[in-house]
Amino acid sequence: MGAMAEGGTRSTEVHDRREQELEFSRVVAFSDGVFAIAITLLVLGLEVPSHVSDLGQALRDRADDLYAYALSFAVLGSLWLSHHRFYGSLARFDSRLIALNLVYLAFVALVPFTSDLLGDYSGSTSAVVIYALVMAAISIAFGIQIRYAFRHGLVRSEVQPYARRFAGRASVVISGGFLISIAVAFVSVEVATYMWVAIAFFGPRIADALAGKRSPF
Amino acid sequence: MGAMAEGGTRSTEVHDRREQELEFSRVVAFSDGVFAIAITLLVLGLEVPSHVSDLGQALRDRADDLYAYALSFAVLGSLWLSHHRFYGSLARFDSRLIALNLVYLAFVALVPFTSDLLGDYSGSTSAVVIYALVMAAISIAFGIQIRYAFRHGLVRSEVQPYARRFAGRASVVISGGFLISIAVAFVSVEVATYMWVAIAFFGPRIADALAGKRSPF
Amino acid sequence: MGAMAEGGTRSTEVHDRREQELEFSRVVAFSDGVFAIAITLLVLGLEVPSHVSDLGQALRDRADDLYAYALSFAVLGSLWLSHHRFYGSLARFDSRLIALNLVYLAFVALVPFTSDLLGDYSGSTSAVVIYALVMAAISIAFGIQIRYAFRHGLVRSEVQPYARRFAGRASVVISGGFLISIAVAFVSVEVATYMWVAIAFFGPRIADALAGKRSPF
Amino acid sequence: MGAMAEGGTRSTEVHDRREQELEFSRVVAFSDGVFAIAITLLVLGLEVPSHVSDLGQALRDRADDLYAYALSFAVLGSLWLSHHRFYGSLARFDSRLIALNLVYLAFVALVPFTSDLLGDYSGSTSAVVIYALVMAAISIAFGIQIRYAFRHGLVRSEVQPYARRFAGRASVVISGGFLISIAVAFVSVEVATYMWVAIAFFGPRIADALAGKRSPF
Numbered sequence: 001m002g003a004m005a006e007g008g009t010r011s012t013e014v015h016d017r018r019e020q021e022l023e024f025s026r027v028v029a030f031s032d033g034v035f036a037i038a039i040t041l042l043v044l045g046l047e048v049p050s051h052v053s054d055l056g057q058a059l060r061d062r063a064d065d066l067y068a069y070a071l072s073f074a075v076l077g078s079l080w081l082s083h084h085r086f087y088g089s090l091a092r093f094d095s096r097l098i099a100l101n102l103v104y105l106a107f108v109a110l111v112p113f114t115s116d117l118l119g120d121y122s123g124s125t126s127a128v129v130i131y132a133l134v135m136a137a138i139s140i141a142f143g144i145q146i147r148y149a150f151r152h153g154l155v156r157s158e159v160q161p162y163a164r165r166f167a168g169r170a171s172v173v174i175s176g177g178f179l180i181s182i183a184v185a186f187v188s189v190e191v192a193t194y195m196w197v198a199i200a201f202f203g204p205r206i207a208d209a210l211a212g213k214r215s216p217f
Numbered sequence: 218m219g220a221m222a223e224g225g226t227r228s229t230e231v232h233d234r235r236e237q238e239l240e241f242s243r244v245v246a247f248s249d250g251v252f253a254i255a256i257t258l259l260v261l262g263l264e265v266p267s268h269v270s271d272l273g274q275a276l277r278d279r280a281d282d283l284y285a286y287a288l289s290f291a292v293l294g295s296l297w298l299s300h301h302r303f304y305g306s307l308a309r310f311d312s313r314l315i316a317l318n319l320v321y322l323a324f325v326a327l328v329p330f331t332s333d334l335l336g337d338y339s340g341s342t343s344a345v346v347i348y349a350l351v352m353a354a355i356s357i358a359f360g361i362q363i364r365y366a367f368r369h370g371l372v373r374s375e376v377q378p379y380a381r382r383f384a385g386r387a388s389v390v391i392s393g394g395f396l397i398s399i400a401v402a403f404v405s406v407e408v409a410t411y412m413w414v415a416i417a418f419f420g421p422r423i424a425d426a427l428a429g430k431r432s433p434f
Numbered sequence: 435m436g437a438m439a440e441g442g443t444r445s446t447e448v449h450d451r452r453e454q455e456l457e458f459s460r461v462v463a464f465s466d467g468v469f470a471i472a473i474t475l476l477v478l479g480l481e482v483p484s485h486v487s488d489l490g491q492a493l494r495d496r497a498d499d500l501y502a503y504a505l506s507f508a509v510l511g512s513l514w515l516s517h518h519r520f521y522g523s524l525a526r527f528d529s530r531l532i533a534l535n536l537v538y539l540a541f542v543a544l545v546p547f548t549s550d551l552l553g554d555y556s557g558s559t560s561a562v563v564i565y566a567l568v569m570a571a572i573s574i575a576f577g578i579q580i581r582y583a584f585r586h587g588l589v590r591s592e593v594q595p596y597a598r599r600f601a602g603r604a605s606v607v608i609s610g611g612f613l614i615s616i617a618v619a620f621v622s623v624e625v626a627t628y629m630w631v632a633i634a635f636f637g638p639r640i641a642d643a644l645a646g647k648r649s650p651f
Numbered sequence: 652m653g654a655m656a657e658g659g660t661r662s663t664e665v666h667d668r669r670e671q672e673l674e675f676s677r678v679v680a681f682s683d684g685v686f687a688i689a690i691t692l693l694v695l696g697l698e699v700p701s702h703v704s705d706l707g708q709a710l711r712d713r714a715d716d717l718y719a720y721a722l723s724f725a726v727l728g729s730l731w732l733s734h735h736r737f738y739g740s741l742a743r744f745d746s747r748l749i750a751l752n753l754v755y756l757a758f759v760a761l762v763p764f765t766s767d768l769l770g771d772y773s774g775s776t777s778a779v780v781i782y783a784l785v786m787a788a789i790s791i792a793f794g795i796q797i798r799y800a801f802r803h804g805l806v807r808s809e810v811q812p813y814a815r816r817f818a819g820r821a822s823v824v825i826s827g828g829f830l831i832s833i834a835v836a837f838v839s840v841e842v843a844t845y846m847w848v849a850i851a852f853f854g855p856r857i858a859d860a861l862a863g864k865r866s867p868f
Contacts, residue, residue, distance in 0.1 A: 042760065110263075112260050127272060250474075326473065341489045457739050467688070468690065533728075536732075
């Protein structure tokens with residue numbers, strides 16, 4: 001509401017997190033809500049076979065659904081952890097950051113769909129490409145948020161000197177990895193899938209190694 | 218609970234937001250919950266094609282689903298931002314405002330349905346009219362909430378002199394725009410759809426221009 | 435955790451709400467979450483017709499779905515308001531109240547199913563009876579919670595002298611009304627449905643009139 | 652963010668709960684969100700029969716769905732209560748505990764699927780085995796969290812001397828009971844199902860009896 005008093009434009013008014021604790025915690029709670037719902041909706045990708053005589057066999061035939069569930073739960077869980085750490089490091093926020101966060105969440109909320117697709121069409125190049133595209137979009141949208149926060153001094157001052165050097169670097173490595181996996185998917189769908197597990201595990205470590213220090217997120 | 222002590226009626230007892238922080242934050246958290254769930258349920262409108270041989274083609278055939286998802290995510294996201302700003306400006310609340318908010322949320326929670334409809338029947342006048350009707354109903358219900366809050370002095374005093382002049386104005390412009398788009402839909406479904414994007418982008422700016430000042434919400 | 439230190443049993447240890455603010459707010463937030471999810475899942479009862487040529491007609495044929503949605507949204511909304519007021523009046527809580535609340539929520543979470551049933555089989559006695567049974571069960575489970583809270587001194591002292599006289603009375607009237615509507619449904623499904631609207635509007639007022647004072651919930 | 656300043660590794664940095672209240676409450680709120688969503692999604696296992704003439708009979712034929720709903724609501728409700736008590740006893744947390752919690756939640760979020768399976772294939776050994784496997788996995792993942800918290804001094808000091816003796820004991824009894832029920836399911840599906848109810852009711856009591864004291868969770 002400070003916009004009018006200060007004559008600022010809507011998108012550039014900056015709120016101190018402590019002064020606007022309710023506002024800030026609503027943004028955080030909304031993001032957590034989207035993550036919690038998306039991660040729990042993954043279960044809808046596990047379809048109950050209808051009217052089969054051998055249930056055990058029918059479920060073993062759908063083992064790919066379970067793999068997609070486990071992969072996507074791990075992916076959304078680690079995205080949430082990073083988001084959690086990033087918002088924990090903010091001292092201020094503005095409405096442009098909230099808008100960037102919404103774009104980021106729009107891709108996060110797509111994961112139950114891409115995961116369901118991957119479970120049902122695990123051998124398909126299209127399913128793998130779409131999964132990787134959404135993951136790359138999430139990484140890029142997260143990287144943009146991080147960069148924006150650093151450039152506009154929204155991050156806590158004690159974090160800034162350390163963290164500026166890494167800002168977005170992990171997300172470049174991770175989104176780059178996902179984009180490369182798209183090319184790989186045209187050669188081998190399976191290798192592309194294994195790449196994602198490698199990205200999830202080693203991506204942050206590679207980014208740290210490149211920067212010579214550990215990323216704060 | 219103050220009703221009995223004060224002899225007031227249920228609907229007109231006014232609570233100070235700070236004294237009733239838990240109550241107020243429950244209303245806000247409930248609204249955020251409905252928004253977060255509705256925005257995440259949009260993904261259920263993206264259907265996984267069943268048993269197709271060419272997945273890529275099957276998905277391109279369903280590009281309208283993705284357009285409906287993106288549009289509705291943007292719409293629900295910006296509605297949530299406005300709701301967020303509006304509730305941030307409240308100093309007090311009463312149970313009639315909570316009831317008005319429930320009516321507003323009943324229309325918000327319809328969006329995953331109208332969005333799914335729009336994705337599946339994007340060329341259909343009926344689908345476009347229903348989508349626009351729900352959007353107009355949301356705008357009107359939001360405008361009613363804002364007017365009620367101003368008329369009953371629920372808004373913070375430092376906001377009031379500035380904001381009273383705009384109260385509901387944006388929602389009149391926006392709901393008017395959606396109602397006009399219904400008439401347009403009978404001529405051209407596509408033009409009506411483009412109107413929505415224009416409303417989302419320019420609606421608040423037109424309202425500001427009409428008032429000669431920026432709306433606080 | 436105080437159980438061991440105090441030698442109490444798990445179910446009778448009483449927590450002061452202020453001392454255990456996080457615990458209390460988790461119970462409240464969990465209940466709000468179930469309400470928000472259940473109210474937003476109602477939209478899944480509105481099915482998008484598949485592959486119809488006249489969408490407008492197909493939707494008019496399903497107007498009952500929309501009626502069930504509106505009714506159930508109003509019902510869940512007013513249940514949430516009552517729950518909200520009741521928990522706002524608590525000074526203390528214990529784990530038995532939390533268990534009673536879980537039983538109550540188990541019936542609340544059934545409403546998206548009974549509402550979907552009502553929309554699809556609106557002329558069916560079975561659908562109306564099941565809807566009314568779940569509503570009666572909710573009212574009874576809420577009444578039990580309220581009585582338990584009063585009998586074990588969990589309600590704020592300033593509320594107690596006023597509220598003790600009404601404790602559960604509204605829920606007796608409301609659950610009684612729903613039980614009567616079950617008998618009515620065997621004669622006329624429509625009359626039973628109209629009874630519910632009357633119960634929602636007049637139930638609390640009748641309870642107030644019987645008690646000679648307004649119920650605090 | 653303290654990692655860099657203190658030179659610690661990401662997974663071993665320990666946060667005081669009071670100093671990092673927002674962080675801690677986000678983890679708790681996220682867990683509560685997953686529980687609330689999973690428990691409310693159980694209702695999706697109750698399918699509305701399509702186009703039947705005798706609705707009452709069609710629903711009686713699906714009574715197993717309701718049994719699975721009631722059982723799973725009770726199971727998820729009591730899991731949530733235990734999780735609630737456990738996190739209430741924490742004085743500190745670290746990111747490894749958050750990661751263990753995510754693994755635990757990945758199994759919790761599977762319950763709507765296993766419950767749906769159980770309702771649709773209640774006589775099937777496969778459905779019963781899968782249900783029991785997921786329950787055992789939840790118990791084990793919870794036990795691991797509890798052990799980790801005690802071994803790394805994350806539990807409040809006044810709780811520790813009492814609680815250390817029971818750490819994980821209940822989860823050993825409960826997960827053991829579920830694993831035994833898997834063997835039993837190959838002989839009698841019904842006995843296995845009754846075992847679960849017995850485990851839910853008597854499991855914690857048996858664990859208390861073994862330890863000679865009441866478990867704090």
